[in-house]
Structures are given as C-alpha cells and as structure tokens.
Amino acid sequence: MASGLRWGVLGTADIARSQVVPAIQASTNGRVVAVAGRDPRRTADFAASFGIANTFRGYAELIASPDVDAVYIPLPNGLHVEWSLAAADAGKPVLCEKPLALTAKDARRVVDRFAAKGIPLMEGFMYRFHPQNARALELVAGGAIGTVREVRAHLSVDIMQAAASGNVRFDKALGGGSLLDMGCYAVNVVRRIFGEEPVAVMGDLDLDRTSGVDLAASALLLFSDGRSASVSSSFKANGQGTYQIIGTKGTIEVPRAFIPGMGSRAAEGLVIVVDADGHRVETRFEPVDQYRLMVEAFAGAVLSGRPVPYPARDGVDNLRVLDAIAVSAASGMRMEIKT
Known part of the structure; x- marks a missing residue:
C-alpha cells in the first residue's frame, strides 16, 4: 500500500458515481481499482467512466481480491451489515455509508467484529x-x-x-x-x-x-x-x-x-x-x-496504522x-x- 490505498466499491449507487468515487480518484493517497455490481453492463460503464481496471459480478469476489486494500460500501442501508461483516472477515478496512445498520443492535455487532479483528471501520458522514x-x-x-x-x-x-x-x-x-x-x-x-x-x-x-x-x-x-x-x-x-x-x-x-x-x-x-x-x-x-477530505482522512489512517478520525462506535450511539x-x-x- 506504499503508493496509496487501493479501493474496491460495492455497487454503482448514485452517491458513489456523483460524489465518492470522483473524490477517491482525485485524492492524493488512493485510487479505485475495482467495482462490483449486479448488472454487468452498468458496472462496465461505471468502471469505464472512472478508469477502474477491474469489475466483478459478485461483491464477495471483490472483497476477496488481493488487489483490493479497502472497501467502500454505498449499498442500500439494509445491506450494510452483511457486506461490512464479509469485509471484516476478509480483513479489509471499510468506509460504510451511513447508517452502519438499521438498528443499534446490528451496528454494535458490526463494530464489535471490526474491533475484535483490529480492522478500521468508519461511517461515511462527510459533513464532519x-x-x-x-x-x-x-x-x-x-x-x-x-x-x-x-x-x-x-x-x-x-x-x-x-x-x-x-x-x-x-x-x-x-x-x-x-x-x-x-x-x-x-x-x-x-x-x-x-x-x-x-x-x-x-x-x-x-x-x-x-x-x-x-x-x-x-x-x-x-x-x-x-x-x-x-x-x-x-x-x-x-x-x-x-x-x-x-x-x-x-x-x-x-x-x-x-x-x-x-x-x-x-x-x-x-x-x-x-x-x-x-x-x-x-x-x-x-x-x-x-x-475528498473524508476519503483522504480514512485512507491516511489505514495507510499509517492510525485510528480513523471518527470511531465507528459513534454510529452505534447515533442509531x-x-x-x-x-x-x-x-x-x-x-x-x-x-x-
């Protein structure tokens, strides 16, 4: 990860297309190298728009890829828990769109899993x-x-x-x-x-x-x-x-x-x-x-081994x-x- 954080993106959501992926591609310490989506044509078009080298049909395949250092999750709220836990089990740091889960109980389960494994997790409140x-x-x-x-x-x-x-x-x-x-x-x-x-x-x-x-x-x-x-x-x-x-x-x-x-x-x-x-x-x-300030701060923490700027447990309290x-x-x- 010496040359920057290699990001994988789960899905081609509007927030990813309009805001977060452009921010990562413009950042000083990271690059999106992979995207996964259910619709192959939409995923290919998304990848071509941002110069993303790798596309995957399944989210699990992207998470398992050795070319991906960290995962950004802009999936619908109801899918955040499943795929955050999958990334944690694969040892991949996660920037997850808010909210972390649908309930505080489920968010606590996610946060505890990342904490137990010592893997960075941050909720995507960009306004901070x-x-x-x-x-x-x-x-x-x-x-x-x-x-x-x-x-x-x-x-x-x-x-x-x-x-x-x-x-x-x-x-x-x-x-x-x-x-x-x-x-x-x-x-x-x-x-x-x-x-x-x-x-x-x-x-x-x-x-x-x-x-x-x-x-x-x-x-x-x-x-x-x-x-x-x-x-x-x-x-x-x-x-x-x-x-x-x-x-x-x-x-x-x-x-x-x-x-x-x-x-x-x-x-x-x-x-x-x-x-x-x-x-x-x-x-x-x-x-x-x-x-861009958000993704650079997250990537900087992952690359340096420092804690992320805002602990994920705040997401539990918010929920x-x-x-x-x-x-x-x-x-x-x-x-x-x-x-």
Whole structure:
C-alpha cells in the first residue's frame, strides 16, 4: 500500500458515481481499482467512466481480491451489515455509508467484529470534514455564545418523484425512509454539539401508506439540565440542510451544513454568529470537496496504522437515538435512552 490505498466499491449507487468515487480518484493517497455490481453492463460503464481496471459480478469476489486494500460500501442501508461483516472477515478496512445498520443492535455487532479483528471501520458522514462544521464546534467550545441551551437541525431533499421508479429510499425492507437516510445527519450533529447523548426523545413519523417508509420525521431530543434539540428530515420538502445553535449569549447558524452545494462536489461554507446585542459576523470558507477530505482522512489512517478520525462506535450511539425516535413515533410516548 506504499503508493496509496487501493479501493474496491460495492455497487454503482448514485452517491458513489456523483460524489465518492470522483473524490477517491482525485485524492492524493488512493485510487479505485475495482467495482462490483449486479448488472454487468452498468458496472462496465461505471468502471469505464472512472478508469477502474477491474469489475466483478459478485461483491464477495471483490472483497476477496488481493488487489483490493479497502472497501467502500454505498449499498442500500439494509445491506450494510452483511457486506461490512464479509469485509471484516476478509480483513479489509471499510468506509460504510451511513447508517452502519438499521438498528443499534446490528451496528454494535458490526463494530464489535471490526474491533475484535483490529480492522478500521468508519461511517461515511462527510459533513464532519467540512471546515465550516469544525469552526462551529470551535466557537461552541470557546464559549462564543455562552452555554448551549437548544439546537435545531434539519435536512430535506424533494425526491418524491422517485417513489414510483423503485428508488431504494422507498423500500422498507432495505432500510428506506427519511429518518435513516437524512435524519441521521441531524441527530449526529446535535450529539456532536452537545458532546453527550440525549436522555430521552419524542418522535413523529409521516408514514407512506404504500411503501410503509417515513416520508418525513421530526423529534424532540432531551438532554441533561433541561437542554433540548429539535431534529427533522423530509423527502417532501425543498433541499435544505441547516442547523442553528442557541446559547445564553447568542446564536450560531450553519445554513448549508450537510450538503453545502446540494449536488456540487465542492462548495463554500458559511458560519453566522449573532451575539446577544444583535451583532452579526459571517465567516465564509473557500469551496472544498468534503468527500475528498473524508476519503483522504480514512485512507491516511489505514495507510499509517492510525485510528480513523471518527470511531465507528459513534454510529452505534447515533442509531440508538434513531431507534428511540422510531419507537416513540410508533407508541406515541416519550422514550428514555439508556446508554
């Protein structure tokens, strides 16, 4: 691996085609050398588009290939566990799209397997690598807005037109629904800002009568000392991804928090701070490819033997909250979260 990390990609998902594979091919320390897919023609076209030398019909064959050092998994959510475990058993590091699994219990099983074998595993939350989000956390830690009392986070993309075309986001068996697909971002950033886990949640899901998946989700997360967060996600609203941090001495807003360019690979960032007197300061960040920053950080950790930047066990904790939101929505009751 001296010349860089040799990546294998399971599937030809849109996120792989539009974002992650271009990021890997542009990275300084890695290259996609293999792709596997169920449709030979689609897989061959995908490989040709990115100059990928090797194609495989089966995921297991790619994982077993001695030419592949690490595996990127952009498969539907419901397939993450099976193929992450297969990669772990083959000794291959994995960058897995979020969420790691459909439940915290299954995610824990995956994380424990990788930990027992000493193999790197990281969840693909690319927004964590954009400098605007690092800056927001620095401001919170530095007391720029006093003590954080409330956070509001939201992510939505209008994809309802894809419901009739077999899009996996509308397939309940494969882990579809806005909560797992987009709400996971809102929950993740809230947990990062507070630096602790919520003690209870109250959730609500807008369920589609045909598919059974949630088309929109919302929840109130309760933290210690009376602090709270509201999170929401939607397949039915215009593309937005934002969070606002409300403190005792002001607010911080990141208006393009998760997907700054809403489709563009490189987009500028913006952090807005308003103090208690109403003074507003905007900090803009040069356009960066947060996907490239993510894959370079992962590859750098694998190549050097260092821990990955964000421990995979965080994915278990994130799913514990998502599980509780789903249970609360189904029962209509507040759900306590036991850590």
